[in-house]
Amino acid sequence: MESLLLRAYQRMYRAFGHQHWWPAESALEVCVGAILTQNTSWTNVELALCNLRHHQALDLAVLHSLEPKQLANLIRSAGYHNVKARRLKAFTSLIIETFDGQLELLFQEEGARARALLLGVNGIGPETADCILLYACSIPSFVVDTYTKRIFFRHSWINERASYDEVKQLCEESLSDSIGPHENRLEYWQDYHAQIVRIGKEFCRPKNPRCEACPLNELLPESGVKLSRSLSV
DNA sequence: TTCCTGCCCC
């Protein structure tokens, strides 16, 4: 499996180049974006981020002070705006109450503790927490998402019902000994997830996957054979 | 119409 996941990365990297993720101007923007993009396409999130910035609301204290209704209106384009407004404020509450409003103090926590703190926030689950850790805190924590599971399952690298933590552990253990073409593990894992997203959006789609043109095509269990399991996951 | 880098609550 080690060489398999490594070879997968090499193929994606060759096809797409370094993705330079996460696209954001600040660590806070990464955190906000990670919450807003839950089950939501990124283009809709960008509209919301743009709107927040335009209202000088891409700021911890401002976000914290806004009325839930006001905040929901600002992020309306991201969908689930009422629940996400609540989640954003739950996140700002953590930073303000635990770290005196200094987001950088979260970055200095030990990885496991930072993750536990994030998971303690209502509305932040494992994927959102790992995105914040990996892309905002610069703490290596592999991100697993629906794309990861779908791609891995279709390639028979995981069981269909594999849990989040199982897939995460598989990736972290498999990729710990190599850093690909990068400087370090952090950059490697950041780019690995970005490449996965690229594959998931452009090739390994829910319906009508484009296996023939996919950079991972040769890593299919039976190369060249069209998978019957093109739906679900 | 479907789909989108989830998560919580029942």
Next chain:
DNA sequence: GGGGCGGGAA
């Protein structure tokens, strides 16, 4: 494990 949350783009 099932339902609810949701606007925007294809």
